[in-house]
Amino acid sequence: MITNRLSKTLTTALNLQMTKEAHASQIYLSYGAWAERQGFSGIANFLFRHSQEERNHMMKMLEYILKRGAEAVVTVIPAPPKNPENINTCFEKVFEHEVDNTKAVYKLVKMSFDEEDWATWNFMQWFVKEQIEEETLAMSLLDKVKIAGSKKENNTALYSLDRDLEKTPDEAKSAQDVTVDNP
Numbered sequence: 308m309i310t311n312r313l314s315k316t317l318t319t320a321l322n323l324q325m326t327k328e329a330h331a332s333q334i335y336l337s338y339g340a341w342a343e344r345q346g347f348s349g350i351a352n353f354l355f356r357h358s359q360e361e362r363n364h365m366m367k368m369l370e371y372i373l374k375r376g377a378e379a380v381v382t383v384i385p386a387p388p389k390n391p392e393n394i395n396t397c398f399e400k401v402f403e404h405e406v407d408n409t410k411a412v413y414k415l416v417k418m419s420f421d422e423e424d425w426a427t428w429n430f431m432q433w434f435v436k437e438q439i440e441e442e443t444l445a446m447s448l449l450d451k452v453k454i455a456g457s458k459k460e461n462n463t464a465l466y467s468l469d470r471d472l473e474k475t476p477d478e479a480k481s482a483q484d485v486t487v488d489n490p
């Protein structure tokens with residue numbers, strides 16, 4: 308009796324996404340290590356925490372594939388890209404990476420829709436919402452860095468940003484959760 312509830316196509320696509328999330332985790336990890344060496348320990352801390360979040364996304368994918376009775380294939384993770392030139396490009400790359408991940412998430416949503424696999428479609432909605440939050444967070448960080456400027460010398464704005472990011476929440480508020488009383 309076949310108990311696998313995922314199609315071959317979706318199994319492959321979900322496995323690819325699982326590796327993509329692991330790759331994202333490696334990117335944040337390597338950018339964090341780079342930021343720490345530049346003397347931005349608050350930004351590094353933020354990036355390290357986000358790396359863990361991406362790893363959680365990877366685990367979510369893995370668990371889902373297994374729960375649907377399919378095979379989760381843990382494979383090689385591509386190397387992260389080279390270090391950014393400065394804090395500004397660091398957050399530009401972070402934003403670009405999140406947009407790229409959103410596209411991959413949307414593809415999975417479409418695939419599950421086309422297959423009428425509503426379980427996977429429903430599962431993927433969590434990632435759609437998560438990507439809105441992640442893009443919002445990346446955008447707001449990019450704005451803050453742009454205002455502060457990326458030159459480190461005597462830059463108090465960058466110093467404050469680094470200090471703030473030490474404890475900044477990893478999640479941005481989603482537009483869906485906003486009310487008139489709680490904008």
Ligand code: FEO
Pocket residue numbers: 328331360361364405408441
């Ligand atoms: Fe798992 Fe930043 O997307």
